[in-house]
Amino acid sequence: MQIGPIALRSPVVLAPMAGVTNVAFRTLCRELELARAGTVSGLYVCEMVTARALVERNESTLHMTTFGPDESPRSLQLYTVDPATTYAAAKMIVDEDMADHIDMNFGCPVPKVTRRGGGAALPYKRKLFGQIVAAAVRATAGTGIPVTVKFRIGIDDDHHTHLDAGRIAAEEGAAAVALHARTAAQRYSGTADWNQIAELKQHVTGIPVLGNGDIFVADDALKMMAETGCDGVVIGRGCLGRPWLFAELSAAFNGVDAPVPPTLGEVADIARRHGQLLAAHFGEDKGMRDIRKHVAWYLHGFPAGADLRRGLALVKTLAELDELLSQLEPDVPFPPAAEGPRGRQGSPGSVTLPEGWLRDPDDCTVPSGADVMHSGG
Template sequence: MTIAQELIEGRTTSDSPEIAPLTIGNITVPVPVVLAPMAGITNAAFRRLCRENGGGLYVAEMVTSRALVERNPQAIQIVTFDDDERPRSAQVYGVDPATVGAAVKIIASEGRADHIDLNFGCPVPKVTRRGGGAALPWKRELFTRILDAAIEAASPYDIPVTIKMRKGIDADHETYLEAGIIAQEAGIAAVALHGRTAAEYYSGRADWSAIAKLKAEVTRIPVLGNGDIWSAEDAVEMMRVTGCDGVVVGRGCQGRPWLFADLEAVMTGSQRRVRPGLREVADTIFRHGELMTHFYADEDKGCRDLRKHMAWYLKGYPVGGDARRGLAMISSLKDLREKLDGLDLDAPYPGVAAEGQRGRQGTPKQPHLPHGWLDSRELSDEHRARLEEAELDVSGG
């Protein structure tokens, strides 16, 4: 029995969950899997690579509402999708209701996306220290006003709005149950919960029991679970023990876009499993390089951006240090192909060595918050001024 099973009292795990398509407003996703936005990762190139591997809803990188309203070129690029990308899903981060509403209207009125997600889960200090991200639901009225503004702006265009959040700021300041109920009453189409607080960052194990509790309270709209989905088995296990309607996959797919093919196979009852040998991995890396080159319209920039993915792709595979360092310094597609062809491409899938934790786990840390933020659930004039600074960046952490 897993820790999550022990925590969720009374829920049976004897049978596999009934896995149904995910419906969010007027959008139906055959496989209830969502790609979480990750800054610098989930650009159009990576999303296409994931779509080529399996079904799901693929959300673009988070973009700030202020940057959209100011027509920042980088922000506009983030919400510019390939012609054949459907459904198109954008995530917006904002702290001012009027600015969030204006940004959502831009996306909706210009036909830039079919679905809009609002981020209330970012734990990055540069965001929380100004009261944004995972810190924001603590201010109930502000949270509600942002939801209302987004829904009002999107409704005329029949675009569903969803939210992604964390459990709260820390163990003594949890907000997720209250926030989920507020969201449901406001008309939000679905809620996603990462089973950690901002203080936990990505440390320890995600608290799946919190997802089960949210599902028990929020019953009229889909509840999605997020946190520690490293394999298809993890996704099915989360749905089984929590009763959630779908899963949100983040770091688990870094260097493993084929995870979506594995998820689709498991969730549609197929016995086929996706366990690529090094030759298939090398082909995927090269395809990623081609897509990055097209995305940037610059081979050098595309290859440089691809470098950070190499350690994730090669995790567990028999690739020596010199080869790994060489791939982390590739300068062109030709260089990439030559270095990939020099690997032992007959090496099989290495099993559990290629799975599990990806990226830095980190340790719990005291959240960076505006002075006096936790003293009241209401927003002071001082905090309102600080919130305006939280949107200065184009994308989130």
């Protein structure tokens, strides 16, 4: 798959996930793909950072943009609501050689984001959306840094925006678009509507269209591409506790035998390595607080006693992590119960929007305060 000048050996993209896809997780995914599939073939995107916070040089935001020394291409996702700030952030990325690819997030369904007009609410404002995409493309013109855009089907079933968003993004110079096939009202619940990916692919023909939603095993990715005609897949919750999924995807797309799923002992080694990488990135204290949620995902479906799970949920040091993981039965094979959905799912609900938001889709007014709460990432 080709995204601007970036050629990928497999059409697979790691979705930016807040608090997950930091440099430690991306390094782990890349290491496992190389070890198990013999190559690093996809695109690994860092967790979302806020354009305003980046321009303000917020310390924690700048730390979130850390890439590994051999990480290439370096992919950075921006959350943004303002064309001027978007331009400044993209220009900063160019001038300071911070990344090789810029993605923009218009899919966040979190109420504190949509209530101010950000995330999945913003593509409803067609002209403003176009101005934001155009600003990033203008700032990166002639640099070889492609700009891509990710969005949802729309606000809810009565307000679909994905076809307009895809068309506008392509017209403004985006190198690819990605659709999470849920509405903001669905959040992460229910089933992704892959038919909407197929419709977007038919509607946007000049640039790659990527699909996202309900890919938990490699066969799901192959099925999505066969059913929708999309050019690539974006993997989110499916890789939580399964960073080796990218090796399985690489094998599937390159026509080689899939790697054997890891035993519990191998999963423990992967979790241990993840903890080491997090400690190197954050320091041991914060790194161990961060590994706790990952360990719960790693052990999903595996037999592990309640006391051991409780200890791992409170782990404080690398030595303690190592000691607790060593108590797992190493020869337990990967269980069928470990497959399937993981991470947040929740329930659908009405989308909170700014007062009068739906009145005029052509209103270009930048939503007030929509990026303030995200300063710092």
